[in-house]
Structure formats: structure tokens, C-alpha cells
Amino acid sequence: MSDTFTALEELQQNDGGQAALQQLATVLTDEQNYHRLFDVLLMQKKLELELPLIRPTSFDDVPDEHRADFEKHYVESARQVGTLLLEQDRVGDAWVYFQTIQEPQPVREALDRIQSTGEDYERTEELINVALYEGAHPVKGLELMLNSHGTCNTITALDQQIMQLPPDDRQAAARLLVKQLYGDLCHTLNAEVIQRLPMVEPSENLRELVSGDRDWLFAEGNYHIDVSHLSAVVRFARSLEKGCPELNQAVELAEYGSRLDQQFQYPGxxxxxxxxxxxxxxxxxxxxxxxxEAVAYFLGQLEAEPDEEDKQMIAYVIVDLLQRIGRTDEAVELAVTHLAHLDESTGFSFAEMCHKAGRLDLLRDTARSRGDLVTWAAALIGHSGSATD
Structure with missing residues (x-):
């Protein structure tokens, strides 16, 4: 180490600071000391800009005229160091850099390549933390948790996270849990059916397993899967979209749940x-x-509900369903009556819905009725512009 100090000092005296820093960067790269390498890469830029080197990662001493240049170098250096760390399979350390520069994709791709059975507890926990709780790849985090911690912990984790996930991740997470629970339930049912009917072939179809004269499967309050897990996964399944292959399994899980003893059918x-x-x-x-039939079922609940807050919840569900099955005009008309005044902080935007549906006329009329001049003007002029186009 002392030889390195001496060599760098001589290099600085003979060839200047940049040469010394470049050699130091080489030494740190060879040592795989990538966190300190990041500091040196920024020191190089600050030396070029004739700025103090004592706090290499700080922007506080960077004048406005150099800020854009330094920021660009900062991003490039973080990307370089993050990539080196991923090459060493140091995913958690790499995430620090890619998260800072808001480039999650390299870490997401690295997580996709990882196969973990949970045998290395500390590493698995680190990967779950980065993937799920820090948001690098939530679905991979759930997959790792399912393999290492089991269904119960994974359902609890998803319950806490699901509303914060983007729609694609929400659907992928729901697919993961539906497949897992469906398989677990079929396995348990096969064991019970074969115990009673040893000549029957095993089946991987839930509806087939409980069909016919097999009411005895549910006799005396019998069940074959944790009923709280079942209700949670069926609820998650509402995040599935049309065409999703797990939808059939989700329907069969709901059908199974409807046959349980009433004490196990927890209301939502x-x-x-x-x-x-x-x-x-x-x-x-x-x-x-x-x-x-489904729309009529929910509309019947809407008409019968006396509580205004619950009416809004029911209307929201119906509007969401109508949009997802392609009945947009019906969805907008229902939203005019029940959701037009809903604050956008709830996550629902009546204005955005009208825009996407090409019904700015409804937004215009609604805005006028509540005295909202700005939204009324936006809808009026936007609608006129669309008509002109």
C-alpha cells in the first residue's frame, strides 16, 4: 500500500493530478473497490472544473454554470460503477447507483437472471429487499419470497404493496399467487379424493376435482387450503386483465370458495x-x-345501497369493470352520476376518463354544473379542437 502512495505522489508531481487520479481509478478497479472508484471518477471531473475535491459526490460546491456538465458525468459514473457491481453479482450495491440515477432496468434484468431457492438466507433477504420493498422488481421479489418464505408471508407482503404497484406488476403478482394457490389446492384435494376413491386418476383441474357427487369434500366445515389465503388471492385476482390465462383458475378458486361453510366465507x-x-x-x-348478468348484479347493489360512500365504491367497481370489458360509454355515463365530483387524490380522474373516452362534452357540462371554469374551458376548447380535427 505504501508503494501505491509513493507511486501516486510521484505521478502527481511528474504528470499532474489527472494522471494520478487515473492511476488511482485503475488501482481501485483492480481491487474491485467500486464505491471508492465512484468517488475518484467524480474527483476527476471536479479537478477538470477546478473545483474542490474534498467532497467528490457533493453538488453544493458546483457552480450553476457547471452543474449540467457535472450532473451528466455523475450519471455516467454511477452507471459505470453500477454495471461493474452487477458484473460481480453485487445486486444490492449496484441498486444504490441505478436507483439514484433512476435507471432501474439493469438491476431488474439482473434480478430476472437470478434463481434462488432460499438456501443463502442473507443473500435472499437482500434480493427480496431490493426487488420488492425498494421497488427494483416487485414481482421477482414476490417470487423469491414465495420460494424462500412460503405462501403466507408472500400474500401478506403483496397485500401491503399491491396498490403501490404499477398495473403490469400488479397483474403479474396476481398471476403468480393465483397459480401457486391453485396448484396447492389441487394437490391437497387430490390427496383427499384418492384417499377415499383410490382408483380415481389425479387431476390438475380444480372444478373437476370438486364436481359431481363430491359434496362430502365440504362436509362438516371441511376445507383444503388456508381460507384467509384463498380470500386474499381471489381479491388479488381482480387485477387480472382480459385474456390473462390465470383468469379461469381465479374463477374456479371463487367457485370453490362459494362452496365452503358460511363461517369461512368472510365478507369483503x-x-x-x-x-x-x-x-x-x-x-x-x-x-x-x-x-x-355481472353488470346487473353490481348495479342492483348500487341501487340498493343507502350509504353514499359505499355507493361511490360500488360505482367505481362497476365503472372499472365496464371499461375493462369494452363498454366505455356505459362506464362514462355511470361515472357522470356517481364519480364526477370525486377528488383525484383518490386515484380516479373523471377528467382523464372523459378525455380517453372522447366525451369531453360530458366533462364540460359537469364542470359547468359545479362552477369549475378552468376545467369547463379545457373541455370546451378541447372538444371544439377535436371536432375541428
Whole structure:
């Protein structure tokens, strides 16, 4: 180490500071000391800009005229160091850099390549933390958790995270849990059926396993999967979109739940009070099955509900379902009545819905009725512009 100090000092005296820093960067790269390498890369830029080197990562001493140049170098250096760390399979360390520069994709791709069985506890925990709780790749984090911690912990984790996930990740997470629970339930049912009917061939189809004269499977309050897990996964399944291959499995899970003893059919929030019946309607509609029946079921609840807050919740569910099954005009008309005044902080934007549906006329009229001049003007002029186009 002392030889390195001497060599760098001589290099600085003979060839200047940049030469010394470049050699130091080489030494740190060879040592795989990438965090300190990041400091040196920024020191090189600050030396070029004739700025103090004592706090290499700080922007506080960077004048406005150099800020854009230094920021560009900062991003490039973080990307370089993050890539070196990924090459060493140091995903958690790499995430620090890619997260800072808002470039999650390299870490997401690295996580996709990882196969973990949970045998290395500390590494698995680090990967779950980065992937799920820090948001680098939530679905991979859930997959790692499922393999290492089991279904119960994974369902709890998803319950805490699902509303913060973007729609694609939400659907992928729901698919993961639906497949897992469906497989677990079929496995348990096969064991019970074969114990009673040893000549019967095993089946991987839930509906087939409980069909026919097999009411004895549910006798005396019998169940074959943790009922709280079942209700959670059926609820997650509302995030599945039309065409998703797991929708059929989700419907079968809801059908199974509807056959459980009433004490195990926990009610949900409106309009899912009759939990499995309501979810069956919702999920079958996404499968293009009995859509009119499903819409009528939820509209009936809307008309019968006396509480205004619950009415809004029910209307939101119906509007969401109508949009997802391609009945946009009906969705907008219902939203005019029940959701037009809903604050956008709730996550629902009536204005955005009208814009996407090409119904700025409804937004204009609604804005006028509540005295919102700005939204009224935007809808009026936007609608006129669309008509002109």
C-alpha cells in the first residue's frame, strides 16, 4: 500500500493530478473497490472544473454554470460503477447507483437472471429487499419470497404493496399467487379424493376435482387450503386483465370458495359483501362470460345501497369493470352520476376518463354544473379542437 502512495505522489508531481487520479481509478478497479472508484471518477471531473475535491459526490460546491456538465458525468459514473457491481453479482450495491440515477432496468434484468431457492438466507433477504420493498422488481421479489418464505408471508407482503404497484406488476403478482394457490389446492384435494376413491386418476383441474357427487369434500366445515389465503388471492385476482390465462383458475378458486361453510366465507368491502359470489361475477365478466348478468348484479347493489360512500365504491367497481370489458360509454355515463365530483387524490380522474373516452362534452357540462371554469374551458376548447380535427 505504501508503494501505491509513493507511486501516486510521484505521478502527481511528474504528470499532474489527472494522471494520478487515473492511476488511482485503475488501482481501485483492480481491487474491485467500486464505491471508492465512484468517488475518484467524480474527483476527476471536479479537478477538470477546478473545483474542490474534498467532497467528490457533493453538488453544493458546483457552480450553476457547471452543474449540467457535472450532473451528466455523475450519471455516467454511477452507471459505470453500477454495471461493474452487477458484473460481480453485487445486486444490492449496484441498486444504490441505478436507483439514484433512476435507471432501474439493469438491476431488474439482473434480478430476472437470478434463481434462488432460499438456501443463502442473507443473500435472499437482500434480493427480496431490493426487488420488492425498494421497488427494483416487485414481482421477482414476490417470487423469491414465495420460494424462500412460503405462501403466507408472500400474500401478506403483496397485500401491503399491491396498490403501490404499477398495473403490469400488479397483474403479474396476481398471476403468480393465483397459480401457486391453485396448484396447492389441487394437490391437497387430490390427496383427499384418492384417499377415499383410490382408483380415481389425479387431476390438475380444480372444478373437476370438486364436481359431481363430491359434496362430502365440504362436509362438516371441511376445507383444503388456508381460507384467509384463498380470500386474499381471489381479491388479488381482480387485477387480472382480459385474456390473462390465470383468469379461469381465479374463477374456479371463487367457485370453490362459494362452496365452503358460511363461517369461512368472510365478507369483503362493498360491493363484495357476498365475497365469492361477487368475485365470481366480476371475474367471469373478464372472461367474456355472463357480462350482462355481472353488470346487473353490481348495479342492483348500487341501487340498493343507502350509504353514499359505499355507493361511490360500488360505482367505481362497476365503472372499472365496464371499461375493462369494452363498454366505455356505459362506464362514462355511470361515472357522470356517481364519480364526477370525486377528488383525484383518490386515484380516479373523471377528467382523464372523459378525455380517453372522447366525451369531453360530458366533462364540460359537469364542470359547468359545479362552477369549475378552468376545467369547463379545457373541455370546451378541447372538444371544439377535436371536432375541428
Amino acid at each position: 368491502e362493498a360491493p363484495f359483501g357476498d365475497f365469492y359470489t361477487a368475485h365470481g361475477h366480476f371475474l367471469r365478466a373478464l372472461l367474456d362470460d355472463s357480462q350482462d
